[in-house]
Amino acid sequence: MVVQLSGVERSDQAVAGLDRPVRGLWSDAWRRLRKNKAAVAGLAYIGVMLVLAIFAPLLAPYDPNNIPSDAFSNTPPFWMDGGSWDHPLGTDSLARDNLSRLLYGARVSMIVGIVPTVITVLIGATYGIVSGWLGGRWDNILMRLVDVVYAFPSLLLFIIMQASLRDTGFGRLLGGLMLLFVAFAITGWNGMARLVRGQTLSLREKEFIEAARAVGNTPGRIMLRHVLPNSLAPIIVSVSFSIPAYILAEASLSFLGIGIRPPNASWGSMVFQAFPLITFMPIFVIMPSLLIAMIMIAFAFVGDGLRDALDPQSDRQR
Amino acid sequence: MVRYLINRVLWTIPVLWLVATVTFFLMHTAPGGPWDARSGAAGRSLDPSLEASFNRQYGLDEPLIVQYFTYLQNSVTLNFGDSFVQQGQSVIEIIGDGFPYSARIGLLALVMALGIGIPVGILAAVKHNTMTDYASLFVTTVSYTLPDFVIAIFLLIVFSVHLDLVPILFTDWRSYILPAFALGTGSAAFIARLTRSSVLEAMRHDHVVTARAKGLSSRAVISRHVVRNGMIPVITIIGPAFAGLVTGTIIIERVFGIPGMGRLFIDSISTRDYPVIMGVTLFYSFFIILGNLMVDVAYVFADPRIRDSQG
Numbered sequence: 001m002v003v004q005l006s007g008v009e010r011s012d013q014a015v016a017g018l019d020r021p022v023r024g025l026w027s028d029a030w031r032r033l034r035k036n037k038a039a040v041a042g043l044a045y046i047g048v049m050l051v052l053a054i055f056a057p058l059l060a061p062y063d064p065n066n067i068p069s070d071a072f073s074n075t076p077p078f079w080m081d082g083g084s085w086d087h088p089l090g091t092d093s094l095a096r097d098n099l100s101r102l103l104y105g106a107r108v109s110m111i112v113g114i115v116p117t118v119i120t121v122l123i124g125a126t127y128g129i130v131s132g133w134l135g136g137r138w139d140n141i142l143m144r145l146v147d148v149v150y151a152f153p154s155l156l157l158f159i160i161m162q163a164s165l166r167d168t169g170f171g172r173l174l175g176g177l178m179l180l181f182v183a184f185a186i187t188g189w190n191g192m193a194r195l196v197r198g199q200t201l202s203l204r205e206k207e208f209i210e211a212a213r214a215v216g217n218t219p220g221r222i223m224l225r226h227v228l229p230n231s232l233a234p235i236i237v238s239v240s241f242s243i244p245a246y247i248l249a250e251a252s253l254s255f256l257g258i259g260i261r262p263p264n265a266s267w268g269s270m271v272f273q274a275f276p277l278i279t280f281m282p283i284f285v286i287m288p289s290l291l292i293a294m295i296m297i298a299f300a301f302v303g304d305g306l307r308d309a310l311d312p313q314s315d316r317q318r
Numbered sequence: 319m320v321r322y323l324i325n326r327v328l329w330t331i332p333v334l335w336l337v338a339t340v341t342f343f344l345m346h347t348a349p350g351g352p353w354d355a356r357s358g359a360a361g362r363s364l365d366p367s368l369e370a371s372f373n374r375q376y377g378l379d380e381p382l383i384v385q386y387f388t389y390l391q392n393s394v395t396l397n398f399g400d401s402f403v404q405q406g407q408s409v410i411e412i413i414g415d416g417f418p419y420s421a422r423i424g425l426l427a428l429v430m431a432l433g434i435g436i437p438v439g440i441l442a443a444v445k446h447n448t449m450t451d452y453a454s455l456f457v458t459t460v461s462y463t464l465p466d467f468v469i470a471i472f473l474l475i476v477f478s479v480h481l482d483l484v485p486i487l488f489t490d491w492r493s494y495i496l497p498a499f500a501l502g503t504g505s506a507a508f509i510a511r512l513t514r515s516s517v518l519e520a521m522r523h524d525h526v527v528t529a530r531a532k533g534l535s536s537r538a539v540i541s542r543h544v545v546r547n548g549m550i551p552v553i554t555i556i557g558p559a560f561a562g563l564v565t566g567t568i569i570i571e572r573v574f575g576i577p578g579m580g581r582l583f584i585d586s587i588s589t590r591d592y593p594v595i596m597g598v599t600l601f602y603s604f605f606i607i608l609g610n611l612m613v614d615v616a617y618v619f620a621d622p623r624i625r626d627s628q629g
């Protein structure tokens with residue numbers, strides 16, 4: 001049996017011997033993704049934002065949360081009358097530097113997109129794989145729970161959780177980020193669980209799993225080494241859509257005044273703070289709004305590109 | 319089929335119960351209480367004896383678990399109580415005041431989304447793989463992705479602040495246009511993409527090929543045979559789309575200062591008006607669950623194969 005399994009690999013090399021480069025799923029997908037101009041542009045934009053977010057402490061000219069005693073509030077950006085290069089994008093209503101706050105806002109967006117996604121993938125994939133593998137009655141019970149969580153309107157839960165818990169000790173952790181992570185993870189894991197369960201159900205009937213079982217692999221090892229790697233493509237596509245969803249959720253909650261805690265800056269909270277000035281200084285609302293819109297579009301392009309690249313059978317007419 | 323639907327309807331009960339339970343205990347963990355607003359100055363707490371009498375009057379002096387079961391018992395008989403903050407008003411009256419604003423905006427947004435989305439989708443499908451198709455694909459991707467409150471903010475800046483076409487404060491019928499547009503853009507894009515792919519699929523059906531072979535004009539084939547079949551998926555998503563639009567107004571209402579359900583919800587949370595928080599949350603949840611349920615019902619009616627199978 002073992003010999004036969006490694007024979008599969010050898011036949012791969014045999015194909016390579018025919019002067020045709022071996023293309024695995026991943027290199028093939030990468031090649032297709034690179035041809036998609038919108039996806040490449042989106043990827044580049046996200047890359048730049050990541051760099052800005054990581055190096056925000058070095059790049060920001062001022063402390064984003066410090067309220068200076070000697071600076072003017074609501075000064076316009078440099079290209080408008082009364083603007084200066086001291087504060088290239090002006091200062092907010094508390095005289096804090098807008099550029100510094102936007103840079104730190106990029107940090108919040110990136111963290112709030114990535115951390116809950118990692119949590120939901122870990123929880124959801126484990127749950128889905130176990131449910132799909134057990135099958136039968138257990139699968140039925142576990143999936144009913146997913147259905148109930150799925151039906152819970154997530155925006156309502158976010159609002160209630162934020163409004164209720166943000167002034168408690170837990171809500172103050174990491175400037176309110178901890179509570180956002182938990183709120184997003186609680187509602188987000190079930191989508192991943194459904195997806196991985198579906199994958200597991202179809203994979204467990206495949207011959208190579210049968211073979212792995214026959215040579216005496218434990219269920220845990222089969223799930224980790226065979227089922228999970230083969231579910232990776234849809235998981236990646238789903239991740240590329242969940243990161244922007246969390247970024248948007250944070251921005252929306254902060255815009256309602258119940259997201260990140262002041263004085264911390266996020267793009268949504270900057271819109272919230274500048275909103276009363278919309279008739280007087282619309283540019284302060286426009287700058288963070290534009291950044292929210294751009295990152296959303298960038299992720300959408302990458303997500304669409306990944307879906308087309310990783311799933312060759314995906315509906316080509318889309 | 320009927321059994322399946324009854325099953326689905328019964329499923330809303332545990333979901334609503336879960337929503338009620340989670341909301342109930344979460345809102346009670348929030349620091350502060352509904353009487354803080356009555357103490358006058360913010361941050362100053364109410365006279366303890368007065369607070370105790372208020373608590374007794376509204377049953378808040380009972381253990382939380384007792385209050386919880388009392389609430390569940392009352393809500394089964396559709397008694398959702400009175401507001402703690404707006405005295406003399408029942409929760410149902412308050413929802414009755416706020417909901418029409420949200421419903422009007424949601425309905426207008428839906429009409430707009432269908433009115434723009436369907437023609438764009440059909441056009442893109444008919445002009446498959448041309449510049450028109452690609453352009454519409456690009457525009458719909460971007461519009462679907464743009465957050466509706468960002469669209470709302472840009473509309474407000476352009477039409478109210480710069481052009482002064484629409485009053486910036488909520489006044490008359492004109493105040494519904496921008497919110498509906500901001501809310502409907504995403505749905506319009508979604509409906510356009512859905513229409514496009516389902517019309518494309520319908521164009522490959524045998525009966526369409528037959529109709530063409532008979533020598534029917536292209537226009538007649540599209541309008542009589544393709545579009546009719548291509549509309550089935552679109553019809554089925556109208557229910558959840560409407561539910562989503564009505565609840566989506568929570569954030570839009572903030573931008574435009576509309577006194578609808580969304581503002582009611584946020585206000586009730588910040589004033590710790592427990593009965594209103596519970597009432598509005600349950601109302602919203604019921605609405606969303608109902609919307610999702612309508613997909614199944616719509617499928618049954620739209621597709622005769624399902625309708626006649628086990629009837």
